Amino acid sequence: MHAKMEDIARECGVTKMTVSRVLSHHPSVKAATRKKVLDTAKRLRYEPNALAKSFSSNRSGFIGIATPTDALLGGAYFAEIFKGFRLGIADDMGYTFALFDTNSDSFNDGTKLGKLYRQKRVDGLLVVAQHTHDRFLDTLAGDHHVPMVVVGEKPSSPRVCSVSCNDAHGIELLCAHLYSLGHRRIAFIEGPPPEYVATAIRRKNAYTKFCKSKGLENPAWYCQPGNFSMGSGRAAGLVLLKARPRPTAIIAASDMMAFGAMESARELNLRIPQDVSIAGFDDLPTAAERCPSLTTVHQPALEMGQRGAKILQHSLNTGESPSGHTVMEISVVIRESTAAPAS
């Protein structure tokens, strides 16, 4: 069996209390004693028992990350947010991340998160929300005194602390960019119906609003349906680019749809951006690698994760419940796929 503090104590002719003090870097131990204890610990290959430590200190040392894994785990969005978490939680606090799938059977309800905390499985929770109208989010009731921060989408309950970004403004910026280049016939490929994806309707509304504010009188078919997939983008692109008056620019509500629209342009022998400008939303890693590279909207996923982690960490340190909604700014990445229209 493994050595425990008592074993070291016996070997050194002290009590386990002294050993405990040495190992937890308590200052008040004579240097000689300290050295003897440390040497003995090494010799006996002592490893602290994390379970006992947790029990005694009443802290699990885990921070839970709750997310719909099927939808997000494999994507760059989650990866960036996670990276932000790691940057935001100081290493020396010694926290480890535990992954929970909000889509799993045992998680049909957001109240499960409070349980994890009350049962001391986790010391705090970071929820990575899907950019959707997630029923799960609605069940987050703002449990009292649970250190929890939602990152990625603003939950319905105002009592739940969150960090999100202004996605509608991204579309606005994109519209403004194209408008300032001289585009007046700007088409839009929208995302899935709003009952599934909350952000889709926000993006579309931002487009509509912009057009109205500039007095652009687009035919109704300038706004084509889509479902975020490449195939739907291609189909929508074909419709838009075959009909007249042909739009000089297309904004797709996701990069994947923008890629599809690019394919459709190629099929019709239209050059990008000379014949038509195309822009997306998401800034997928491949957006920069395309030829031409894609102008798109970049969400500050890393920064959102980092901010969420900072808020949680502060709550963990002070014991105050996190609160409030942080909305971060979003930006447009201008690349080769957009340029001034032909004339």
Next chain:
Amino acid sequence: MHAKMEDIARECGVTKMTVSRVLSHHPSVKAATRKKVLDTAKRLRYEPNALAKSFSSNRSGFIGIATPTDALLGGAYFAEIFKGFRLGIADDMGYTFALFDTNSDSFNDGTKLGKLYRQKRVDGLLVVAQHTHDRFLDTLAGDHHVPMVVVGEKPSSPRVCSVSCNDAHGIELLCAHLYSLGHRRIAFIEGPPPEYVATAIRRKNAYTKFCKSKGLENPAWYCQPGNFSMGSGRAAGLVLLKARPRPTAIIAASDMMAFGAMESARELNLRIPQDVSIAGFDDLPTAAERCPSLTTVHQPALEMGQRGAKILQHSLNTGESPSGHTVMEISVVIRESTAAPAS
């Protein structure tokens, strides 16, 4: 403060032992007592203390997942393996997954994994290896009695249990597919140098070997360098498709490079697959969405994860150390980008 077993016991006029029995579904408790205890537990909002339970039972309830998060967390490969884990570990064992980043500073060495186990932070470990010549993997010494399984790549130490797949065979199958279609001028776009990516050299060797076995006398430039990126695939594709004799088929060692090669073909006004067949390796989710869809090699990531989890679970249940190397079969997904050559 939260209610504990003792509180329930006092309320019910029994001892905490009876309460413990009720809550852990021990059969020998009178129905009336059981009901009273359960009611009281609910009334007092009792939540079991996971920390105390872990300490007492000497099981953390966590399974560690160790992986280079920067490289893998955002990719479909990791997501599939993780999904496999979840399928492979029975829900009713009540395990939670804890994420560890093998690239983090604190993890410069594989011996850290054994520590996690000895310190009782985790009950077992699943290592998701990068498909590279990972220095980290070499440091896995096959620590005695640590329930650990490596999934994705075969580690250098034979004492470390692993589940991987025969990637070279994937290239073989791809070559055979093209050969049987009638292709004789088959070119190859390879991955990064072998000192970085172990799988790259295996894939290339499989191609070379196949050509030799069929007596295909390709010029040396039929094997172009690449680095797994879309851009490098496009550059290699341009070289291959401009020179003579032009290959009738191109195998790229990754889907991303295959996508690049497809772009290069389009730039040269070559049709796929009529003028040139193109195949990849990875079966990225977008491979099926492309137009034309991409013929590629599919790694059984989900099955590998599942298998790894099963092995670990068995070890957890029996106490035996996992051992041996499982190599799973790999398959080719034939789609639209490959067809018989023109003549």
Next chain:
DNA sequence: TTGTAGGCGTTATCAG
């Protein structure tokens, strides 16, 4: 069917 006693390994408190 229920109760009693003790242990798990560490940290906190207070005394010396």
Next chain:
DNA sequence: CTGATAACGCCTACAA
């Protein structure tokens, strides 16, 4: 600076 003692909340073993 160090030690004795108790406490943390649950579980196992044994006794009644």
